[in-house]
Amino acid sequence: MVVTGQTGIVGATLDEFLRGLTDALPDLLTGLLFLVLAAVVVKVVMTIVRFVLRRSLPESQGVYRQFVATIVFVFLCFGVALSFLSIVGLTAIAASLGTATGFLALGVSYALSGMLADAVAGVYLLRDPDFMPGDRVDVGGTAGEVKAIELRKTRLRVDGDTMVRANAEIEKKWTKLDDED
Numbered sequence: 001m002v003v004t005g006q007t008g009i010v011g012a013t014l015d016e017f018l019r020g021l022t023d024a025l026p027d028l029l030t031g032l033l034f035l036v037l038a039a040v041v042v043k044v045v046m047t048i049v050r051f052v053l054r055r056s057l058p059e060s061q062g063v064y065r066q067f068v069a070t071i072v073f074v075f076l077c078f079g080v081a082l083s084f085l086s087i088v089g090l091t092a093i094a095a096s097l098g099t100a101t102g103f104l105a106l107g108v109s110y111a112l113s114g115m116l117a118d119a120v121a122g123v124y125l126l127r128d129p130d131f132m133p134g135d136r137v138d139v140g141g142t143a144g145e146v147k148a149i150e151l152r153k154t155r156l157r158v159d160g161d162t163m164v165r166a167n168a169e170i171e172k173k174w175t176k177l178d179d180e181d
Contacts, residue, residue, distance in 0.1 A: 024089070031088040038080040046073055061126055063151045067119065114168070118152040121171035125149050136177040139170050143177060 049072050053065040078101065085094035109116065125131050126149055135146045137156070144158035154170050156163045 027088045031084050034087050035080070035084055038083070042073070042076045042080065045076060057123075057126065061149075064119075064123060064126065067151065114166075115152060117168040118166045121167035122149060122151055122154075124171055125154065125167055130176045131174065138175045138177055139165060140173050 082094045144156035147155040147157050
């Protein structure tokens with residue numbers, strides 16, 4: 001008699017599980033189809049992003065290319081993940097993850113604001129035709145030759161020594177010197 005009761009509970013639980021699985025199957029298949037299509041779209045978008053970065057940033061600035069491409073890829077993947085969760089019926093989890101990630105991104109961006117300012121200023125310096133390696137510039141009263149422009153800092157040759165300054169600091173107050181200066 002006890003055996004029959006346990007078998008009935010196990011059978012009912014198994015039946016309910018299978019019913020739930022067959023009810024969820026269309027959403028799961030739709031989600032899987034979405035993931036396949038999203039992977040293709042992400043691949044195409046990343047190919048376009050890399051092409052644009054190759055055309056807009058010089059070969060010597062591979063770090064910038066990789067940095068921007070990685071940020072775009074992370075945003076795309078995160079959007080795909082949240083969309084997938086919504087498609088399979090987990091909209092509350094998707095909304096919670098989106099909100100939590102927004103707050104986390106806000107905190108990280110505040111913590112890294114100096115680094116981000118240097119990276120953005122570096123992009124502006126790279127794109128400026130008057131600020132290139134080999135040019136003589138004055139940065140806040142210090143004259144030197146631009147040796148390298150990197151992701152967060154620029155190296156200047158000053159009286160035989162190397163001076164390293166943050167890009168955000170240089171971008172605000174540099175002046176190109178003529179060859180006679």
